[in-house]
Amino acid sequence: MTPTPAVPPAIDVRGLVKRFGTRTVVNDVSIRVGQGQIYGFLGPNGSGKTTTIRLLCGLLTPDAGEGTCLGLDIRTQSAAIKRQVGYMTQKFSFWEDLSIAENLDFVARMYGVPDRRRKVAAALERLGLGNRRAQLAGELSGGWKQRLALAACILHEPKLLLLDEPTAGVDPKARREFWEEIHRLAGEGLTVLVSTHYMDEAERCHEIAYIAYGTLMVHGPVDRVVAESGLRTRLVEGGDPRRIAADLEGKPGVEMVAVFGSRLHVSGTDAAALDAALKPWMGGPWMDGQAVRVVETEPTLEDVFIHLMNRSTDNFS
Numbered sequence: 001m002t003p004t005p006a007v008p009p010a011i012d013v014r015g016l017v018k019r020f021g022t023r024t025v026v027n028d029v030s031i032r033v034g035q036g037q038i039y040g041f042l043g044p045n046g047s048g049k050t051t052t053i054r055l056l057c058g059l060l061t062p063d064a065g066e067g068t069c070l071g072l073d074i075r076t077q078s079a080a081i082k083r084q085v086g087y088m089t090q091k092f093s094f095w096e097d098l099s100i101a102e103n104l105d106f107v108a109r110m111y112g113v114p115d116r117r118r119k120v121a122a123a124l125e126r127l128g129l130g131n132r133r134a135q136l137a138g139e140l141s142g143g144w145k146q147r148l149a150l151a152a153c154i155l156h157e158p159k160l161l162l163l164d165e166p167t168a169g170v171d172p173k174a175r176r177e178f179w180e181e182i183h184r185l186a187g188e189g190l191t192v193l194v195s196t197h198y199m200d201e202a203e204r205c206h207e208i209a210y211i212a213y214g215t216l217m218v219h220g221p222v223d224r225v226v227a228e229s230g231l232r233t234r235l236v237e238g239g240d241p242r243r244i245a246a247d248l249e250g251k252p253g254v255e256m257v258a259v260f261g262s263r264l265h266v267s268g269t270d271a272a273a274l275d276a277a278l279k280p281w282m283g284g285p286w287m288d289g290q291a292v293r294v295v296e297t298e299p300t301l302e303d304v305f306i307h308l309m310n311r312s313t314d315n316f317s
């Protein structure tokens with residue numbers, strides 16, 4: 001039997017560097033993204049996520065490094081790559097006094113999309129915009145605007161979709177529906193690169209990369225990123241979380257204390273030192289008429305990212 005040929009990665013780049021003036025905004029980034037994967041980019045504001053995504057698909061030329069996107073060279077074949085990319089920028093603009101359908105038709109004409117009418121109809125159908133086709137874009141709520149933006153980005157049937165903070169300011173239900181659509185598209189083979197600050201969005205990605213000040217600090221599936229962080233977390237329940245937090249802040253072994261309503265997440269990389277700091281709170285002392293309880297828990301992705309952020313130094317400022 002002939003073995004099935006392995007599907008080549010959608011993106012395979014090594015050693016990418018980008019400088020703006022004297023600042024190195026992307027520093028030696030190597031990434032491989034499988035076809036049909038949703039790959040999330042996280043990191044502090046201005047840390048180079050958008051620049052990295054643009055380099056990966058040839059929209060910007062790197063100062064050093066090499067690689068391929070959709071099997072094409074990111075340095076020499078960027079025009080051919082761009083034709084196969086759908087890019088939803090942070091500030092997607094519409095013609096507010098045109099309807100949804102007219103906006104899509106306009107975009108399709110502008111990009112010379114063949115078989116325009118059928119493609120516009122398909123995009124309207126696919127994103128549940130059919131019933132609203134005549135509604136003016138300027139009257140749409142945030143969630144519907146995102147859908148229209150997504151419809152416009154997939155009209156030309158790209159193989160790679162770039163989403164730059166796609167759901168900023170969108171309500172949770174609309175975000176969930178947006179992500180269901182992204183997963184459907186990925187299921188059909190579309191590769192998706194998404195930058196986000198939302199942990200729930202990161203958890204919906206097949207793999208994530210955390211970039212801080214131009215450096216790729218960790219990458220991989222969410223579970224692996226959490227497991228490999230080396231972070232240990234204890235959950236403290238009962239009593240007054242703010243007073244317990246104040247007691248723990250700055251103690252050896254305690255690297256982070258975060259209040260979640262009536263609970264605390266206390267984390268550090270040295271489990272013995274962490275437990276030594278928590279010792280006075282173990283064994284159920286009473287506080288404000290409640291028993292305080294300390295249990296081991298998994299760090300959340302947010303715990304891991306705050307930890308990474310604390311560890312990274314802002315070499316941009």
Ligand SMILES: Nc1ncnc2c1ncn2[C@@H]1O[C@H](COP(=O)(O)OP(=O)(O)OP(=O)(O)O)[C@@H](O)[C@H]1O
Nearest residue numbers: 020025043044045046047048049050051052195316
């Ligand atoms: N064309 C440019 N010329 C000069 N500096 C730039 C240019 N584009 C981006 N930068 C700078 O490079 C750094 C990284 O920007 P980038 O937009 O990639 O970060 P980001 O992680 O996507 O940020 P955010 O989360 O705020 O969107 C920033 O300090 C930004 O000001």
